[in-house]
Amino acid sequence: MAPPTLNKKVECIQGVRLSNSPSALSDIQVHYPLNSPHGVIGSITPHHCPTGVAVESDALPLALPALTHPHIHLDKAFVNSAQQYAHLLPQQGGFQEALSKTAEAKQQFTRADVIQRGEWLLAESVAAGVTAMRAFVEVDHTVRHVCLEAAVRLQDHWKDACEVQIVCFAQDPIYSTDHGPQNRSWMEQALKQYPQVGVIGSTPYVEATIAAAKQNIDWAVGSALEMGKHLDFHLDYNLESGKEALVWYVLDTLRERGWTSATGKRVMLGHCTRLTLFTDEEWSRMAQMIHKHDLPVSFVGLPTSDLYMAASSPEKCPHNRSRGTLQVPEMIRKHGLDAVIGVNNVGNAFTPWGSLDPLALACLGVGIYQAGTQDDARLLYECVSTRARAAIGLASSRQGVELQERMQADLLVFHQLDLTGCGTIRPRRTVAEIVWDPPAPVSRDLVIRGHLKRSELLGERGASLYACEE
Numbered sequence: 001m002a003p004p005t006l007n008k009k010v011e012c013i014q015g016v017r018l019s020n021s022p023s024a025l026s027d028i029q030v031h032y033p034l035n036s037p038h039g040v041i042g043s044i045t046p047h048h049c050p051t052g053v054a055v056e057s058d059a060l061p062l063a064l065p066a067l068t069h070p071h072i073h074l075d076k077a078f079v080n081s082a083q084q085y086a087h088l089l090p091q092q093g094g095f096q097e098a099l100s101k102t103a104e105a106k107q108q109f110t111r112a113d114v115i116q117r118g119e120w121l122l123a124e125s126v127a128a129g130v131t132a133m134r135a136f137v138e139v140d141h142t143v144r145h146v147c148l149e150a151a152v153r154l155q156d157h158w159k160d161a162c163e164v165q166i167v168c169f170a171q172d173p174i175y176s177t178d179h180g181p182q183n184r185s186w187m188e189q190a191l192k193q194y195p196q197v198g199v200i201g202s203t204p205y206v207e208a209t210i211a212a213a214k215q216n217i218d219w220a221v222g223s224a225l226e227m228g229k230h231l232d233f234h235l236d237y238n239l240e241s242g243k244e245a246l247v248w249y250v251l252d253t254l255r256e257r258g259w260t261s262a263t264g265k266r267v268m269l270g271h272c273t274r275l276t277l278f279t280d281e282e283w284s285r286m287a288q289m290i291h292k293h294d295l296p297v298s299f300v301g302l303p304t305s306d307l308y309m310a311a312s313s314p315e316k317c318p319h320n321r322s323r324g325t326l327q328v329p330e331m332i333r334k335h336g337l338d339a340v341i342g343v344n345n346v347g348n349a350f351t352p353w354g355s356l357d358p359l360a361l362a363c364l365g366v367g368i369y370q371a372g373t374q375d376d377a378r379l380l381y382e383c384v385s386t387r388a389r390a391a392i393g394l395a396s397s398r399q400g401v402e403l404q405e406r407m408q409a410d411l412l413v414f415h416q417l418d419l420t421g422c423g424t425i426r427p428r429r430t431v432a433e434i435v436w437d438p439p440a441p442v443s444r445d446l447v448i449r450g451h452l453k454r455s456e457l458l459g460e461r462g463a464s465l466y467a468c469e470e
Protein backbone atom coordinates (compact mmCIF):
# COMPACT_ATOMS: atom_id res chain seq x y z
CA MET A 1 0.00 0.00 0.00
CA ALA A 2 1.25 3.50 -0.82
CA PRO A 3 0.13 6.99 0.24
CA PRO A 4 -1.73 8.97 -2.41
CA THR A 5 0.33 10.74 -5.06
CA LEU A 6 0.22 14.52 -4.55
CA ASN A 7 2.08 15.82 -7.56
CA LYS A 8 -0.16 18.81 -8.33
CA LYS A 9 0.51 22.07 -6.53
CA VAL A 10 -2.71 24.08 -6.44
CA GLU A 11 -2.41 27.77 -7.29
CA CYS A 12 -6.11 28.61 -7.32
CA ILE A 13 -9.45 26.93 -6.59
CA GLN A 14 -12.03 28.64 -8.78
CA GLY A 15 -15.77 29.02 -8.32
CA VAL A 16 -16.51 27.26 -5.03
CA ARG A 17 -19.05 28.03 -2.37
CA LEU A 18 -17.88 28.90 1.17
CA SER A 19 -19.58 28.31 4.51
CA ASN A 20 -20.28 31.98 5.17
CA SER A 21 -21.74 32.67 1.70
CA PRO A 22 -23.18 29.44 0.24
CA SER A 23 -25.10 31.27 -2.49
CA ALA A 24 -22.05 33.17 -3.82
CA LEU A 25 -18.97 31.82 -5.56
CA SER A 26 -15.37 32.51 -4.59
CA ASP A 27 -11.83 31.94 -5.82
CA ILE A 28 -9.20 30.77 -3.33
CA GLN A 29 -5.61 31.71 -4.16
CA VAL A 30 -2.92 29.49 -2.63
CA HIS A 31 0.50 31.00 -1.94
CA TYR A 32 3.76 29.21 -1.12
CA PRO A 33 6.10 31.11 1.20
CA LEU A 34 9.70 31.35 0.09
CA ASN A 35 11.57 28.04 0.39
CA SER A 36 8.46 26.23 1.65
CA PRO A 37 6.65 23.47 -0.25
CA HIS A 38 3.58 23.99 1.92
CA GLY A 39 0.82 26.27 0.73
CA VAL A 40 -1.27 28.76 2.68
CA ILE A 41 -4.44 30.58 1.67
CA GLY A 42 -3.23 33.83 0.17
CA SER A 43 -6.52 35.50 -0.71
CA ILE A 44 -10.22 34.78 -1.16
CA THR A 45 -11.98 36.84 -3.81
CA PRO A 46 -15.37 36.82 -5.57
CA HIS A 47 -15.55 34.56 -8.60
CA HIS A 48 -16.48 36.19 -11.89
CA CYS A 49 -18.26 33.94 -14.36
CA PRO A 50 -17.64 34.51 -18.06
CA THR A 51 -20.36 36.60 -19.71
CA GLY A 52 -23.23 34.50 -20.97
CA VAL A 53 -22.30 31.40 -18.94
CA ALA A 54 -25.14 30.16 -16.75
CA VAL A 55 -24.13 28.65 -13.41
CA GLU A 56 -26.33 26.35 -11.37
CA SER A 57 -25.09 27.13 -7.87
CA ASP A 58 -26.70 24.01 -6.34
CA ALA A 59 -24.35 21.86 -8.42
CA LEU A 60 -21.19 23.66 -7.35
CA PRO A 61 -18.84 22.32 -4.69
CA LEU A 62 -18.50 23.57 -1.10
CA ALA A 63 -15.00 24.19 0.33
CA LEU A 64 -14.39 23.75 4.07
CA PRO A 65 -11.37 23.16 6.34
CA ALA A 66 -9.92 19.65 6.28
CA LEU A 67 -10.65 17.18 9.09
CA THR A 68 -8.57 16.09 12.09
CA HIS A 69 -8.47 13.04 14.35
CA PRO A 70 -7.68 14.48 17.82
CA HIS A 71 -7.60 11.02 19.44
CA ILE A 72 -7.22 7.70 17.61
CA HIS A 73 -5.53 4.39 18.42
CA LEU A 74 -3.30 3.38 15.53
CA ASP A 75 -1.92 0.09 16.82
CA LYS A 76 -5.28 -1.42 17.85
CA ALA A 77 -7.16 -0.38 14.71
CA PHE A 78 -9.00 -3.14 12.82
CA VAL A 79 -7.86 -6.01 15.03
CA ASN A 80 -11.31 -7.49 14.32
CA SER A 81 -10.55 -7.44 10.57
CA ALA A 82 -7.22 -9.28 10.72
CA GLN A 83 -7.57 -13.03 10.29
CA GLN A 84 -4.90 -13.89 12.87
CA TYR A 85 -7.12 -12.40 15.60
CA ALA A 86 -10.37 -14.12 14.58
CA HIS A 87 -10.40 -16.18 17.77
CA LEU A 88 -10.42 -12.96 19.81
CA LEU A 89 -13.64 -11.40 18.49
CA PRO A 90 -15.94 -10.13 21.29
CA GLN A 91 -18.22 -12.77 22.81
CA GLN A 92 -20.10 -10.69 25.39
CA GLY A 93 -18.99 -7.09 24.83
CA GLY A 94 -17.94 -4.88 27.71
CA PHE A 95 -14.87 -3.18 29.08
CA GLN A 96 -13.20 -6.04 30.95
CA GLU A 97 -13.52 -8.38 27.97
CA ALA A 98 -12.07 -5.68 25.72
CA LEU A 99 -9.10 -5.28 28.07
CA SER A 100 -8.42 -9.03 28.24
CA LYS A 101 -8.97 -9.71 24.51
CA THR A 102 -6.75 -6.78 23.54
CA ALA A 103 -4.04 -7.85 25.99
CA GLU A 104 -4.10 -11.29 24.35
CA ALA A 105 -4.01 -9.80 20.85
CA LYS A 106 -1.01 -7.63 21.76
CA GLN A 107 1.04 -10.77 22.40
CA GLN A 108 0.77 -11.46 18.65
CA PHE A 109 1.49 -7.92 17.42
CA THR A 110 4.36 -7.62 14.97
CA ARG A 111 5.81 -4.55 13.29
CA ALA A 112 4.51 -5.66 9.89
CA ASP A 113 1.03 -6.36 11.27
CA VAL A 114 0.76 -2.95 12.97
CA ILE A 115 2.00 -1.23 9.80
CA GLN A 116 -0.60 -3.01 7.67
CA ARG A 117 -3.51 -2.15 9.97
CA GLY A 118 -2.12 1.37 10.44
CA GLU A 119 -2.12 1.85 6.67
CA TRP A 120 -5.77 0.79 6.54
CA LEU A 121 -6.45 3.50 9.12
CA LEU A 122 -4.44 6.16 7.31
CA ALA A 123 -5.79 5.38 3.85
CA GLU A 124 -9.44 5.53 4.95
CA SER A 125 -8.83 8.62 7.09
CA VAL A 126 -7.16 10.56 4.28
CA ALA A 127 -9.91 9.46 1.86
CA ALA A 128 -12.43 10.99 4.28
CA GLY A 129 -10.49 14.28 4.39
CA VAL A 130 -8.21 13.91 7.43
CA THR A 131 -4.88 15.73 7.15
CA ALA A 132 -3.72 15.48 10.79
CA MET A 133 -4.14 12.99 13.61
CA ARG A 134 -3.01 12.32 17.16
CA ALA A 135 -2.18 8.60 17.05
CA PHE A 136 -1.77 6.50 20.20
CA VAL A 137 0.64 3.56 20.23
CA GLU A 138 1.18 1.42 23.29
CA VAL A 139 4.52 0.83 24.96
CA ASP A 140 4.81 -1.80 27.69
CA HIS A 141 6.46 -5.10 28.62
CA THR A 142 4.30 -7.02 26.12
CA VAL A 143 4.73 -5.03 22.89
CA ARG A 144 7.88 -3.18 23.98
CA HIS A 145 8.63 -0.77 21.11
CA VAL A 146 6.99 -2.77 18.29
CA CYS A 147 3.98 -0.47 17.91
CA LEU A 148 6.09 2.66 18.27
CA GLU A 149 8.53 1.52 15.59
CA ALA A 150 5.61 0.89 13.25
CA ALA A 151 4.15 4.33 13.99
CA VAL A 152 7.48 6.05 13.27
CA ARG A 153 7.64 4.25 9.92
CA LEU A 154 4.07 5.26 9.06
CA GLN A 155 4.64 8.85 10.21
CA ASP A 156 7.50 9.20 7.73
CA HIS A 157 5.90 7.23 4.89
CA TRP A 158 2.64 9.21 5.03
CA LYS A 159 4.08 12.61 5.94
CA ASP A 160 3.02 14.28 2.68
CA ALA A 161 -0.60 13.16 3.05
CA CYS A 162 -1.22 13.35 6.81
CA GLU A 163 0.59 14.81 9.81
CA VAL A 164 0.80 11.94 12.32
CA GLN A 165 1.44 13.16 15.86
CA ILE A 166 2.65 10.12 17.81
CA VAL A 167 1.58 9.48 21.41
CA CYS A 168 3.88 7.20 23.39
CA PHE A 169 1.08 5.62 25.42
CA ALA A 170 0.99 3.67 28.69
CA GLN A 171 -2.30 1.77 28.47
CA ASP A 172 -1.21 -0.61 31.24
CA PRO A 173 -0.28 0.27 34.84
CA ILE A 174 3.12 1.85 35.45
CA TYR A 175 2.97 1.98 39.26
CA SER A 176 1.03 -1.15 40.23
CA THR A 177 0.83 -4.87 39.36
CA ASP A 178 3.91 -7.05 38.88
CA HIS A 179 4.73 -5.42 35.55
CA GLY A 180 4.26 -1.76 36.53
CA PRO A 181 7.97 -0.89 36.90
CA GLN A 182 8.79 -2.73 33.64
CA ASN A 183 6.10 -0.83 31.77
CA ARG A 184 7.39 2.49 33.10
CA SER A 185 10.94 1.55 32.14
CA TRP A 186 9.88 0.75 28.55
CA MET A 187 8.08 4.09 28.37
CA GLU A 188 11.11 6.02 29.64
CA GLN A 189 13.42 4.25 27.19
CA ALA A 190 11.06 5.04 24.30
CA LEU A 191 10.90 8.73 25.19
CA LYS A 192 14.69 8.94 25.16
CA GLN A 193 15.19 6.95 21.95
CA TYR A 194 12.42 8.29 19.68
CA PRO A 195 12.42 12.04 19.07
CA GLN A 196 9.46 11.50 16.70
CA VAL A 197 7.20 11.20 19.75
CA GLY A 198 5.28 14.43 20.32
CA VAL A 199 3.00 13.40 23.18
CA ILE A 200 3.16 11.41 26.43
CA GLY A 201 -0.03 9.51 27.21
CA SER A 202 -1.16 7.42 30.15
CA THR A 203 -4.22 5.82 31.73
CA PRO A 204 -4.28 6.53 35.47
CA TYR A 205 -7.56 4.67 36.06
CA VAL A 206 -6.00 1.25 35.24
CA GLU A 207 -3.77 1.46 38.33
CA ALA A 208 -4.71 -0.79 41.25
CA THR A 209 -5.22 2.06 43.75
CA ILE A 210 -6.01 5.77 43.79
CA ALA A 211 -2.55 6.40 45.27
CA ALA A 212 -0.91 4.61 42.31
CA ALA A 213 -3.14 6.51 39.87
CA LYS A 214 -1.88 9.80 41.36
CA GLN A 215 1.72 8.58 41.04
CA ASN A 216 0.96 7.86 37.40
CA ILE A 217 -0.29 11.44 36.93
CA ASP A 218 2.74 12.91 38.73
CA TRP A 219 5.13 10.92 36.54
CA ALA A 220 3.37 11.88 33.30
CA VAL A 221 3.15 15.59 34.13
CA GLY A 222 6.77 15.73 35.29
CA SER A 223 8.08 13.81 32.29
CA ALA A 224 6.13 15.90 29.78
CA LEU A 225 7.31 19.18 31.31
CA GLU A 226 10.90 18.01 31.47
CA MET A 227 10.94 16.78 27.88
CA GLY A 228 8.79 19.52 26.33
CA LYS A 229 6.00 17.18 25.16
CA HIS A 230 2.24 17.53 24.96
CA LEU A 231 0.34 15.40 27.51
CA ASP A 232 -2.74 13.24 27.02
CA PHE A 233 -4.62 11.35 29.74
CA HIS A 234 -7.33 8.73 29.41
CA LEU A 235 -9.15 9.81 32.56
CA ASP A 236 -12.16 9.08 34.79
CA TYR A 237 -13.65 6.46 32.50
CA ASN A 238 -16.54 5.33 34.69
CA LEU A 239 -20.09 6.23 35.72
CA GLU A 240 -19.65 5.71 39.46
CA SER A 241 -20.59 8.68 41.63
CA GLY A 242 -18.79 7.16 44.62
CA LYS A 243 -15.44 7.13 42.81
CA GLU A 244 -13.03 10.04 43.19
CA ALA A 245 -12.80 12.12 40.02
CA LEU A 246 -9.10 12.33 39.22
CA VAL A 247 -9.60 15.42 37.06
CA TRP A 248 -9.22 17.55 40.20
CA TYR A 249 -5.82 16.01 40.96
CA VAL A 250 -4.68 16.56 37.37
CA LEU A 251 -5.68 20.23 37.44
CA ASP A 252 -4.10 20.78 40.87
CA THR A 253 -0.88 19.14 39.67
CA LEU A 254 -0.75 21.30 36.53
CA ARG A 255 -1.32 24.43 38.60
CA GLU A 256 1.32 23.50 41.18
CA ARG A 257 3.86 22.69 38.44
CA GLY A 258 3.17 26.00 36.68
CA TRP A 259 1.96 24.41 33.45
CA THR A 260 0.32 27.39 31.69
CA SER A 261 -0.29 28.36 28.07
CA ALA A 262 3.17 29.96 28.10
CA THR A 263 4.77 26.49 27.96
CA GLY A 264 3.51 26.13 24.38
CA LYS A 265 2.37 22.58 25.16
CA ARG A 266 -1.18 21.37 25.71
CA VAL A 267 -2.87 18.83 27.97
CA MET A 268 -5.74 16.70 26.68
CA LEU A 269 -8.19 14.81 28.89
CA GLY A 270 -10.05 11.98 27.15
CA HIS A 271 -13.27 10.10 27.94
CA CYS A 272 -13.94 11.68 31.38
CA THR A 273 -17.39 10.07 31.52
CA ARG A 274 -17.39 10.42 35.33
CA LEU A 275 -17.69 14.18 34.78
CA THR A 276 -21.18 13.69 33.32
CA LEU A 277 -22.29 13.13 36.93
CA PHE A 278 -20.96 16.55 38.01
CA THR A 279 -23.34 19.22 39.28
CA ASP A 280 -23.51 22.65 37.64
CA GLU A 281 -21.52 23.97 40.58
CA GLU A 282 -18.72 21.43 39.99
CA TRP A 283 -18.61 22.27 36.28
CA SER A 284 -18.39 25.99 37.06
CA ARG A 285 -15.67 25.42 39.64
CA MET A 286 -13.62 23.33 37.21
CA ALA A 287 -13.99 25.90 34.41
CA GLN A 288 -13.01 28.75 36.74
CA MET A 289 -9.91 26.87 37.85
CA ILE A 290 -8.81 26.26 34.25
CA HIS A 291 -9.42 29.88 33.22
CA LYS A 292 -7.99 31.49 36.36
CA HIS A 293 -4.70 29.60 36.18
CA ASP A 294 -4.41 29.69 32.36
CA LEU A 295 -4.23 25.90 32.15
CA PRO A 296 -3.93 24.82 28.47
CA VAL A 297 -6.40 21.97 28.95
CA SER A 298 -8.66 20.48 26.29
CA PHE A 299 -11.26 17.74 26.64
CA VAL A 300 -12.05 15.15 24.00
CA GLY A 301 -15.35 13.30 24.01
CA LEU A 302 -15.22 9.88 22.37
CA PRO A 303 -18.90 9.06 21.80
CA THR A 304 -18.64 5.84 19.77
CA SER A 305 -16.52 4.19 22.48
CA ASP A 306 -18.24 5.87 25.41
CA LEU A 307 -21.75 4.83 24.36
CA TYR A 308 -20.57 1.26 23.86
CA MET A 309 -18.42 0.96 26.99
CA ALA A 310 -19.55 3.51 29.57
CA ALA A 311 -22.89 1.97 30.46
CA SER A 312 -24.53 0.72 33.62
CA SER A 313 -24.65 -3.02 34.16
CA PRO A 314 -27.24 -4.91 32.08
CA GLU A 315 -27.68 -7.32 34.99
CA LYS A 316 -28.68 -4.52 37.38
CA CYS A 317 -30.88 -2.48 35.03
CA PRO A 318 -31.57 -4.30 31.76
CA HIS A 319 -34.20 -1.81 30.53
CA ASN A 320 -32.62 1.42 31.78
CA ARG A 321 -28.94 1.35 30.96
CA SER A 322 -27.42 4.75 31.50
CA ARG A 323 -24.84 5.92 28.99
CA GLY A 324 -22.20 8.59 29.52
CA THR A 325 -20.21 10.83 27.20
CA LEU A 326 -19.07 14.42 27.62
CA GLN A 327 -21.65 17.00 26.55
CA VAL A 328 -19.20 18.82 24.31
CA PRO A 329 -21.37 21.71 22.96
CA GLU A 330 -22.53 22.52 26.50
CA MET A 331 -18.94 22.55 27.76
CA ILE A 332 -17.93 25.00 25.05
CA ARG A 333 -20.91 27.34 25.19
CA LYS A 334 -21.83 27.37 28.86
CA HIS A 335 -18.43 27.03 30.49
CA GLY A 336 -16.02 28.33 27.84
CA LEU A 337 -14.01 25.11 27.93
CA ASP A 338 -11.95 23.81 25.04
CA ALA A 339 -13.57 20.56 23.91
CA VAL A 340 -13.63 18.43 20.76
CA ILE A 341 -14.77 14.97 19.68
CA GLY A 342 -12.72 12.06 18.32
CA VAL A 343 -13.11 8.62 16.77
CA ASN A 344 -10.85 6.81 19.29
CA ASN A 345 -11.01 3.10 18.39
CA VAL A 346 -12.16 1.40 15.19
CA GLY A 347 -12.73 -2.27 14.51
CA ASN A 348 -11.62 -3.74 17.82
CA ALA A 349 -13.10 -5.06 21.05
CA PHE A 350 -13.26 -1.58 22.59
CA THR A 351 -15.32 -0.23 19.68
CA PRO A 352 -16.42 -2.81 17.11
CA TRP A 353 -18.75 -0.35 15.37
CA GLY A 354 -18.42 2.97 13.55
CA SER A 355 -16.24 4.34 10.78
CA LEU A 356 -13.09 6.43 10.49
CA ASP A 357 -14.96 9.36 8.95
CA PRO A 358 -14.97 12.27 11.43
CA LEU A 359 -18.07 13.64 9.70
CA ALA A 360 -19.98 10.49 10.66
CA LEU A 361 -19.00 11.29 14.25
CA ALA A 362 -20.18 14.90 13.92
CA CYS A 363 -23.46 13.56 12.53
CA LEU A 364 -23.81 11.22 15.52
CA GLY A 365 -23.25 14.25 17.75
CA VAL A 366 -26.41 15.88 16.40
CA GLY A 367 -28.43 13.13 18.05
CA ILE A 368 -26.31 12.61 21.16
CA TYR A 369 -26.24 16.29 22.09
CA GLN A 370 -29.68 17.16 20.65
CA ALA A 371 -27.78 19.69 18.57
CA GLY A 372 -30.01 20.23 15.58
CA THR A 373 -29.56 23.89 14.65
CA GLN A 374 -27.33 25.23 11.90
CA ASP A 375 -25.09 26.85 14.52
CA ASP A 376 -24.83 23.46 16.26
CA ALA A 377 -23.76 21.84 13.00
CA ARG A 378 -21.06 24.45 12.45
CA LEU A 379 -19.75 23.87 15.97
CA LEU A 380 -19.71 20.09 15.47
CA TYR A 381 -17.79 20.52 12.22
CA GLU A 382 -15.25 22.68 14.08
CA CYS A 383 -14.92 19.91 16.70
CA VAL A 384 -13.61 17.49 14.05
CA SER A 385 -11.61 20.06 12.09
CA THR A 386 -10.14 23.39 13.18
CA ARG A 387 -10.89 23.06 16.91
CA ALA A 388 -9.48 19.55 16.92
CA ARG A 389 -6.28 20.67 15.20
CA ALA A 390 -5.75 23.46 17.73
CA ALA A 391 -6.57 21.19 20.69
CA ILE A 392 -3.68 18.86 19.83
CA GLY A 393 -1.28 21.76 19.37
CA LEU A 394 -1.03 21.75 15.56
CA ALA A 395 -2.60 25.19 15.15
CA SER A 396 -2.22 28.33 17.21
CA SER A 397 -5.90 29.22 17.45
CA ARG A 398 -9.38 27.72 17.15
CA GLN A 399 -10.57 29.03 13.80
CA GLY A 400 -14.16 28.39 12.82
CA VAL A 401 -15.44 26.75 9.66
CA GLU A 402 -14.75 29.86 7.56
CA LEU A 403 -11.66 29.65 5.38
CA GLN A 404 -9.35 32.55 6.15
CA GLU A 405 -6.26 34.12 4.66
CA ARG A 406 -2.96 32.79 6.04
CA MET A 407 -4.56 29.48 7.08
CA GLN A 408 -2.62 26.40 6.06
CA ALA A 409 -4.10 25.24 2.75
CA ASP A 410 -5.70 22.05 4.09
CA LEU A 411 -9.11 22.09 2.42
CA LEU A 412 -11.92 19.65 1.80
CA VAL A 413 -13.99 20.21 -1.34
CA PHE A 414 -17.43 18.54 -1.34
CA HIS A 415 -18.80 17.83 -4.82
CA GLN A 416 -22.46 17.34 -5.68
CA LEU A 417 -22.43 13.80 -7.02
CA ASP A 418 -25.12 11.31 -8.06
CA LEU A 419 -24.37 8.08 -6.20
CA THR A 420 -27.88 6.65 -6.68
CA GLY A 421 -27.52 5.68 -10.33
CA CYS A 422 -30.85 7.40 -10.94
CA GLY A 423 -29.53 10.58 -12.53
CA THR A 424 -30.53 12.82 -9.65
CA ILE A 425 -28.55 14.87 -7.15
CA ARG A 426 -29.82 16.11 -3.80
CA PRO A 427 -27.66 19.19 -3.16
CA ARG A 428 -25.88 19.87 0.09
CA ARG A 429 -25.36 23.62 0.09
CA THR A 430 -24.40 24.35 3.71
CA VAL A 431 -22.25 23.08 6.56
CA ALA A 432 -25.42 21.92 8.31
CA GLU A 433 -26.42 19.73 5.36
CA ILE A 434 -22.92 18.24 5.30
CA VAL A 435 -23.08 17.41 9.04
CA TRP A 436 -26.70 16.26 9.16
CA ASP A 437 -26.17 13.75 6.35
CA PRO A 438 -22.49 13.47 5.35
CA PRO A 439 -21.83 12.79 1.68
CA ALA A 440 -19.77 9.71 0.85
CA PRO A 441 -15.98 10.16 1.00
CA VAL A 442 -15.78 9.45 -2.75
CA SER A 443 -17.47 12.81 -3.37
CA ARG A 444 -14.69 14.70 -1.59
CA ASP A 445 -11.50 16.20 -3.02
CA LEU A 446 -8.71 16.99 -0.58
CA VAL A 447 -6.08 19.72 -0.73
CA ILE A 448 -3.19 18.89 1.62
CA ARG A 449 -0.91 21.83 2.37
CA GLY A 450 -1.69 23.09 -1.12
CA HIS A 451 -1.29 19.75 -2.93
CA LEU A 452 -4.28 18.12 -4.58
CA LYS A 453 -5.67 14.64 -3.90
CA ARG A 454 -8.60 14.06 -6.26
CA SER A 455 -11.24 11.43 -5.59
CA GLU A 456 -10.79 8.55 -8.04
CA LEU A 457 -14.53 8.23 -8.61
CA LEU A 458 -14.90 11.85 -9.63
CA GLY A 459 -12.58 11.39 -12.61
CA GLU A 460 -12.31 14.70 -14.46
CA ARG A 461 -15.51 16.03 -12.95
CA GLY A 462 -14.76 19.44 -11.47
CA ALA A 463 -11.13 19.35 -12.66
CA SER A 464 -11.56 22.89 -14.05
CA LEU A 465 -11.91 24.11 -10.45
CA TYR A 466 -8.20 23.77 -9.89
CA ALA A 467 -5.48 25.85 -11.47
CA CYS A 468 -2.38 23.78 -10.77
CA GLU A 469 1.34 24.03 -11.34
CA GLU A 470 2.27 20.83 -13.13
